[in-house]
Amino acid sequence: MGEATGYEIRKHFEDGPFSHFAEGGFGSIYPALNRLTKDGLVDCTEQAQDKRPDKKVYRLNENGFEALLEALGRAPAEDRYKSDLLFMLFFADHLSPARLERLIDERIRFYRDKLAHMADCAGGAGPPHGPRFVHGFGVAVYEAALSYLETQKAALIDRVARAQNADAAE
Amino acid sequence: MGEATGYEIRKHFEDGPFSHFAEGGFGSIYPALNRLTKDGLVDCTEQAQDKRPDKKVYRLNENGFEALLEALGRAPAEDRYKSDLLFMLFFADHLSPARLERLIDERIRFYRDKLAHMADCAGGAGPPHGPRFVHGFGVAVYEAALSYLETQKAALIDRVARAQNADAAE
DNA sequence: ACTCGCATGTATCAGATCGATATATTGTAA
DNA sequence: TTACAATATATCGATCTGATACATGCGAGT
Numbered sequence: 001m002g003e004a005t006g007y008e009i010r011k012h013f014e015d016g017p018f019s020h021f022a023e024g025g026f027g028s029i030y031p032a033l034n035r036l037t038k039d040g041l042v043d044c045t046e047q048a049q050d051k052r053p054d055k056k057v058y059r060l061n062e063n064g065f066e067a068l069l070e071a072l073g074r075a076p077a078e079d080r081y082k083s084d085l086l087f088m089l090f091f092a093d094h095l096s097p098a099r100l101e102r103l104i105d106e107r108i109r110f111y112r113d114k115l116a117h118m119a120d121c122a123g124g125a126g127p128p129h130g131p132r133f134v135h136g137f138g139v140a141v142y143e144a145a146l147s148y149l150e151t152q153k154a155a156l157i158d159r160v161a162r163a164q165n166a167d168a169a170e
Numbered sequence: 171m172g173e174a175t176g177y178e179i180r181k182h183f184e185d186g187p188f189s190h191f192a193e194g195g196f197g198s199i200y201p202a203l204n205r206l207t208k209d210g211l212v213d214c215t216e217q218a219q220d221k222r223p224d225k226k227v228y229r230l231n232e233n234g235f236e237a238l239l240e241a242l243g244r245a246p247a248e249d250r251y252k253s254d255l256l257f258m259l260f261f262a263d264h265l266s267p268a269r270l271e272r273l274i275d276e277r278i279r280f281y282r283d284k285l286a287h288m289a290d291c292a293g294g295a296g297p298p299h300g301p302r303f304v305h306g307f308g309v310a311v312y313e314a315a316l317s318y319l320e321t322q323k324a325a326l327i328d329r330v331a332r333a334q335n336a337d338a339a340e
Numbered sequence: 341a342c343t344c345g346c347a348t349g350t351a352t353c354a355g356a357t358c359g360a361t362a363t364a365t366t367g368t369a370a
Numbered sequence: 371t372t373a374c375a376a377t378a379t380a381t382c383g384a385t386c387t388g389a390t391a392c393a394t395g396c397g398a399g400t
Contacts (some may be wrong), residue, residue, distance in 0.1 A: 007349050021253040053349040076254035083191040084246035092300035129329045130262035144314030157298045238395040
């Protein structure tokens with residue numbers, strides 16, 4: 001997608017178009033850029049800067065583009081959804097109703113913020129078409145998660161509270 | 171959740187109730203069980219078996235249960251959705267319409283199978299209530315993903331095909 | 341004026357995880 | 371009869387994650 005420094009690449013993973021389905025910190029990016037440079041898939045030009053640390057600007061070259069196309073020809077790995085919150089809610093019966101409410105409310109707010117932010121970076125109608133499709137997928141999944149939390153929150157808390165009261169009454 | 175061997179725990183991550191939001195291979199599970207045993211959070215009893223390798227049956231003890239409750243009191247990490255397919259579809263403009271169709275169709279089939287399998291392990295109405303909530307969340311998210319792929323597939327392929335034809339005509 | 345944190349930019353390190361592999365036996369399907 | 375799936379253990383290298391370190395300028399608050 002043009003030129004970028006390691007720092008900029010990480011921002012794409014943090015906030016940008018990749019943030020919904022991939023992740024990458026410095027500990028992955030810098031070693032990867034070194035490996036790619038060594039393997040001749042990216043070109044690197046160093047730029048001295050005034051009043052800023054030096055930059056290393058990377059760009060995919062022809063070899064790299066071919067390697068990308070080759071990778072796109074292979075079978076994709078399975079998607080995976082990893083959620084600490086769901087792990088905790090699996091044990092909802094051991095949590096207090098107040099704690100449950102706080103946990104779920106916080107996640108609802110998180111998803112609302114995320115969706116609001118995504119609405120801003122919607123991307124236009126023209127090509128390339130991949131990013132828009134991917135963006136739409138992210139929105140659809142996050143909206144489903146948000147909607148589930150909003151509609152099912154009360155029922156979960158109510159059921160857990162009743163069960164805990166019944167236990168205490170024994 | 172009672173007694174289990176490392177092998178059985180992995181099955182819970184592979185197929186079972188945890189499979190929608192967590193992952194764990196042998197390389198994580200066996201070292202973790204050793205660590206937990208050393209720290210006195212689980213009890214381990216060895217069982218010799220006829221015609222099968224020996225078992226090590228683990229069970230969370232009181233210390234372990236307290237540690238679990240303590241962990242449930244901490245803030246959960248952010249959810250993350252990791253998708254190789256979305257990464258590939260981000261570059262949809264570099265893929266042939268036939269390839270796009272195959273990729274998306276395969277994922278549609280995958281999600282249909284997964285949802286069919288999940289419908290079987292729905293879990294009853296009584297307590298514990300956590301697993302049912304978590305199960306419903308998984309179903310909601312997978313249905314959203316499936317539905318998006320089904321409804322948006324044709325539009326993506328059509329747009330990409332038109333753009334590629336226009337390019338070729340130049 | 342001064343400090344505190346944030347943005348830009350590089351990079352490493354310990355610890356955790358992932359995927360493949362090794363070992364051994366039984367049952368089952370091609 | 372041959373190969374593969376299931377049961378069960380475990381390790382190993384490569385990678386990933388999250389925290390930290392270093393250096394500097396800019397803007398916001400006190």
